[in-house]
Amino acid sequence: MSEVREYSMYRTRVKICGMTREQDIQAAVSAGADALGFVLWPGSRRALDLERLAELTSQVPAFVTRVGLFVDQDPAWIQQASRYLDLLQFHGAEAPDSCEGFGRPWIKALRMRDGIDLGAAAIRYQGASALLLDAYRPGVPGGTGETFDWSRIPANLAKPVILAGGLTPDNVGEAIRRVRPYAVDVSGGVESAPGIKDPLKLGGFCDQVFISQSRQRT
Numbered sequence: 001m002s003e004v005r006e007y008s009m010y011r012t013r014v015k016i017c018g019m020t021r022e023q024d025i026q027a028a029v030s031a032g033a034d035a036l037g038f039v040l041w042p043g044s045r046r047a048l049d050l051e052r053l054a055e056l057t058s059q060v061p062a063f064v065t066r067v068g069l070f071v072d073q074d075p076a077w078i079q080q081a082s083r084y085l086d087l088l089q090f091h092g093a094e095a096p097d098s099c100e101g102f103g104r105p106w107i108k109a110l111r112m113r114d115g116i117d118l119g120a121a122a123i124r125y126q127g128a129s130a131l132l133l134d135a136y137r138p139g140v141p142g143g144t145g146e147t148f149d150w151s152r153i154p155a156n157l158a159k160p161v162i163l164a165g166g167l168t169p170d171n172v173g174e175a176i177r178r179v180r181p182y183a184v185d186v187s188g189g190v191e192s193a194p195g196i197k198d199p200l201k202l203g204g205f206c207d208q209v210f211i212s213q214s215r216q217r218t
Contacts, residue, residue, distance in 0.1 A: 012176050013183035014209050015067065015162065016190065016202065018046040024197035025059050031199075031206040034183070035065035037089065040081050041073065045194040046187070050080060057084040067107075070094075078102055089132065096125050105129045107162065111136040112148040122158040130182060131157070135165035147171070150179050169204035176212040184209060 016028040017037030028036055038053055039046045048056065057066045068085040070078055072092035079102055082088060088106040090099045099106045108125045110116065113136040122131060133153060135146040147166035160182035163175055168189035175184065188194070190201040 012181060012209055012213055014206055015065075015183055015185040016187070016197070017067070017069065017164075017185055018044075018187035018191070018195055019056060019197075020046055020048065020052075020195035021197070022056065022059050024202075025056060027197060027199045027202050029061060029064055031202045032210065033064065033202075033206065035067050035087070036060055037067045037069055037185070037187070038085070039069045040077070041069060041071040041091070043071065044069075053081060053084050075101075087129070091132075091134075096127055099125070100127055107132050109134055109164070112152060112165075118152075118154060118157055125159070128159060130160040130162050132162040132164055132185060150175060153179055155180075167205075169201055169208050172205055173208045173212040176209065 013034040014032065015035040015037055016033045017039070019025055019028070019036050019038055025036060038048055038056060040053065041047060060066050065086045066084065067087045067089050068081050069089045069091055072094060078088065082102045082104050085104060088099070088102060088104050089109060090106060091109040094108070099108060106128055107130045108128045109132040110118070110121055111134050118131070125131065135148045153161060161179065162183040162185050163179050163181040164185035166189065167175060167184055167186045172184055172186070175181070186205055190197055190205050192198040
């Protein structure tokens with residue numbers, strides 16, 4: 001197991017994505033989230049415009065990372081939105097050079113289609129801070145609510161792994177035990193409706209992450 005994956009056994013971080021309301025930001029932070037995701041792709045039911053992004057990100061306290069999600073979008077729009085963000089997440093078919101030059105660190109989302117070579121992708125996107133691995137459905141860039149076969153993730157991947165795709169309070173503990181990811185990413189799995197977070201599910205999700213970490217240390 002690589003050094004990166006061994007370190008992740010000690011501390012799995014939590015990203016709550018698809019934030020659309022101030023009260024959900026407060027609930028996620030109170031539950032212990034390390035990062036909050038804001039969708040800037042207009043094809044999503046959770047999409048924000050620039051004004052709403054500015055309003056919501058102003059509510060995020062220090063030491064919680066503000067992440068913006070983009071899908072093959074105009075660089076000028078990304079540059080505008082990046083003023084309110086700490087980290088950029090690219091969820092489309094972006095080439096490595098399309099992810100750089102915005103003055104922010106970035107992560108690359110990869111959908112786990114058949115035949116994907118994660119080792120080659122880690123080399124191709126060597127400038128990424130991490131790789132986010134999500135379920136694959138043709139024509140859908142993410143947010144499918146579906147899991148994928150976690151055994152397909154190599155233990156010695158050269159980039160930190162952010163595990164996404166169908167995670168819920170019921171399966172995130174098992175996901176952490178099997179994958180040992182650097183972080184887990186959830187959106188629909190803690191919602192009562194698209195863009196509406198459920199405080200009980202939020203708390204339950206984060207609790208399961210923390211419980212899993214405690215078990216790993218014993």
